[in-house]
Amino acid sequence: MPGSASPQTNPGGTCPFSGAQMPDADLPMMADSFDPFDGPYQLDPAEALRWSRDQLPVFYAPKLGYWVVSRYDDIKAVFRDNILFSPKNVLEKITPATPDAMEILKSYDYAMNRTMVNEDEPAHMERRRALMDHFIPANLEQHQDMIRRLTREKIDAFIDSGRVDLVDAMLYEVPLLVALHFLGVPEDEIATLRTFSVAHSVNTWGKPSDEKQIAVAHDVGRFWQYAGQVIEKMRQQPDGTGWMHHTIRMNQEIPEVVTDSYVHSMMMAIIVAAHETTSLASTNMFKTLLTNRQAWDDICADPSLIPNAVEECLRYAGSIVAWRRQTTAPTTLNGIDLPEGAKLLIVQASGNQDDRHFEDAATFDIYRDNAVDHLTFGYGAHQCMGKNIGRMEMRIFLEEMTRRLPHLRLAEQEFTYLPNTSFRGPDHLWVEWNPAQNPERITPALREADRDFPVGAPARRDIARKVRVRDLHHETDGIIRLTLEDPQNRPLPRWSAGAHIEICVGDYDRKYSLCGTPGDDAFQIAILREDAGRGGSCYIHDTVQAGQTLKMRGPHNLFRMDETAPHYTLIAGGIGITPILAMADRLKHLGKPYALHYAGRALRSMALLDRLRADHGAALTLHPSDQGQRMDLPALVATVPDGGQIYACGPADLLTTLETLTADHPAGTFHFEHFSAGSSGLDPDKELPFEVELADSGLLVQVPRDGTMLDAILAAGIDVGSDCREGLCGSCEVTVLEGDIDHRDVVLTRAERQENRRVMSCCSRAKNGGRLKLAL
Known part of the structure; x- marks a missing residue:
């Protein structure tokens, strides 16, 4: 479901513990005074470095004589490269001996x-x-x-x-x-x-x-x-x-x-x-x-x-x-x-x-x-x-x-x-x-009466919380909107624009983008009935009722919005309006300039129109095909200002066209989210076994014709995140050092596939049974 994304930023730094807004001029002072043996860091290290994560994620601390690294991606990048970032000082006395x-x-x-x-x-x-x-x-x-x-x-x-x-x-x-x-x-x-x-x-x-x-x-x-x-x-x-x-x-x-x-x-x-x-x-x-x-x-x-x-x-x-x-x-x-x-x-x-x-x-x-x-x-x-x-x-x-x-x-x-x-x-x-x-x-x-668990990291598919359907509303003939709440009236987790949840009901687990307003005490999702689909949406339409208790995973955001761009073009096709609406809400809250384009086969089949018109009317352009108002994608792309970004969710042909039209634009211009993974499934009768060398771990892993690369890596004791297991979410991405890949995901862009540097380990394989070398 989620495709490529950019990191979200928080433009406002706050003082540790007081919560007061900090001007940029105070950041060097905070860095110069940082002392890991002082009260705030010893009391709560994560909170003590919130200001750093928000505005100065790498800084020099003269009292310690070290550069401090506070953001997730930067820390992981340092761990990943143990040649450039040597571990030689791990056991060095941080306070010199007398x-x-x-x-x-x-x-x-x-x-x-x-x-x-x-x-x-x-x-x-x-x-x-x-x-x-x-x-x-x-x-x-x-x-x-x-x-x-x-x-x-x-x-x-x-x-x-x-x-x-x-x-x-x-x-x-x-x-x-x-x-x-x-x-x-x-x-x-x-x-x-x-x-x-x-x-x-x-x-x-x-x-x-x-x-x-x-x-x-x-x-x-x-x-x-x-x-x-x-x-x-x-x-x-x-x-x-x-x-x-x-x-x-x-x-x-x-x-x-x-x-x-x-x-x-x-x-x-x-x-x-x-x-x-x-x-x-x-x-x-x-x-x-x-x-x-x-x-x-x-x-x-x-x-x-x-x-x-x-x-x-x-x-x-x-x-x-x-x-x-x-x-x-x-x-x-x-x-x-x-x-x-x-x-x-x-x-x-x-x-x-x-x-x-x-x-x-x-x-x-x-x-x-x-x-x-x-x-x-x-x-x-x-x-x-x-x-x-x-x-x-x-x-x-x-x-x-x-x-x-x-x-x-x-x-x-x-x-x-x-x-x-x-x-x-x-x-x-x-x-x-x-x-x-x-x-x-x-x-x-x-x-x-003990209970043992399999050795290793837990699988995401085993994690679910209970939610109750507070309200079920028919948006159109084929779309229902569910409002979900905690059965014990606890607050549900906060989430950011572009986030999705996974609904577990009957024998189906299906992902849906959140389309309510972040900060609400309930979640909202809109579900299109797909009679030609795999059955999940039809089951929800036919069986779910107000007051019913369901299971839910998430929220999780793999379609995260970069909030630092000067302008945003938001494009939705059909039910793809759900994450795009949340992004529009966020941009309006931030006071950022944006244009919102929403296409559908017919005006009567387009969901959430009342709220879109009420909250985003000045930025909204509707493109119902039955009224001859088809979206002119080349014109939309041509009008994106310098530094502007495009966020799109919708059918595969819409996203493929946008990918082609933005091929010559700067990296990071186009961001997308797919509805489904397409045909990424494993067919053992047609597959070939292959080998995977894990460069960082010094292991050689065999991937059988009836198994996935992800499962083989996990069996070797190496942790790799995973969620959808069908090439849709991007959470099992691994860096490729050598080898040709048979890409079967819908996460990577065409250019990223051609670079051959990233692979979704849950579904993709080595071409022709070859050998891959991964940065794991």
Whole structure:
């Protein structure tokens, strides 16, 4: 349904926390004063950088000595190119060590070297390929029973107490035990390991005082020695299980790839990485859900919401706030020139709340259909290898707690956090409940009634919220307009012009653009009855009634409007008026100049005419064919002023003609949205198998004749967003590095197909069974 789009911008910057409008002149001052160890960033990193996302998405922070990157697309671009944006400074102390601290570290023979998180190519990918097998989804399934057993034992210990600190009681120790089990490390000295882990975080990402650096240096030195002792013990167990045993064996088999220094450094780094991030993310998850009580109650009533709720928690309040990169050559990022050696703080927490990618991004919404696009795990070659075991733990924690303690609530408390640039989660999380209301006191079998979920990211098709049909209005003989509301009178998510939702009714899932006014308390969609279609519209026309409850996915916007153009030409054909009307509403609100052209076979069949005439009469031109007023597309295109943009939605022939007419115009002039995907389906009898090389991951994936490229990539443990799975929405787009593509989508323009640099992985294939190389 949605086609190519431009990023939306918010021209008005606001001061963090006060909400006051900021003049452009204040932006350099905000950049100069930015301090990640100061109150606003430590309190809420995403909100503290809202001003930056809106008006200065890449800026230099002299107090830190880093360039700060705050927008989603820019952060993803940095992650994508690990050659130009090297990870070499990821584990560099952000606060330089004092001479005394350096001497203390030397006394412990501390020699932390590169690990997988901060090494460059080709060493990184060689090691990653050699050590990746344990992290593939199919090999992680075996850990679910162990995670659930540990979780259940911890809950058993406190379920009748009525009050507990979830961090001390479960959310620190269980992730640590899971990490040690996964690594094959002995499960001893947990308290010592906790001290070591905190010291490592403060040493690398914190701002300890000179006096504190002394204590931290001793703890880090002892941690280094402890890691070396554990390795020596493990070397005496050649048949040991777990990832570190596998790493030690690889050290013996391919010492030039998995070196001695690498084994020691990785042991120390991964003990922290494998549990600290999951512990903090799980604590954030419970705090967020119990603060947003309706979401918690919805999960208690419907556990199938858990996988996406976890992703939304990772997006909204992930444990990894920011990461670092360093340029290896001069470059430009979002129009800002960066010198060679520039150090970047890329703030994922800010990108995760960027309205240019996530609708109503500042709102927590467990039904968000693209929550899995979050950047908390990073992206590209260095994406977190342990992401799926972390997801598994968080899902089991949430499933067990919502089933056994649905009446859980936050206790009154003040939350404290370990000050640092990159990791975030409360030190403690006190919760309380009435043990007399524990459901298993009445139904003991509830303790065992677990529910597991497939390993990996949730599929968008599994995410849906309930809505009620408030009103059904017949616009014309063949078009009905539905007004949808929340059954419990909750506010529906905010949305932007061009957004769509997906209605799930009967056996049909169908996408429809929103045509009401953004900000209304209800959604409006108009549905054309298509007797020659696939049956969904006819089913809705014949069966849906006012008062009926339906399921809905979204809203999601893949037809986003660039609000910075000097003029807009809006063109709609037939039912394509729905997203175009929302765009006209938005442009009128902004005071932007626009012309609106609406074509249809007959005036009586054209929907929403009353509102169009009332709200947009001065800009509106109708083109009903039955009155001989056909649209002159060449003339419309010829009158587009310099810098003007065209947005169109309608039948394929309309869009094809406009694409041809705008071929010589500047890139970004023409934007479109299709009604349907056409014939993009898979026909196994006619398909050829092919290979896909994932350049960033170092994997070679086989795509069978009866399977899609998207499914093969997901099975390899690589996250790729997806929605429609029929080449209509563009959410599964991947960058192509090499190979010829058999394009089967309706997202890319003719010129984009000829460039052969982008592919929709859900439907398109390699030409003639060839091989593709993708930037994944």
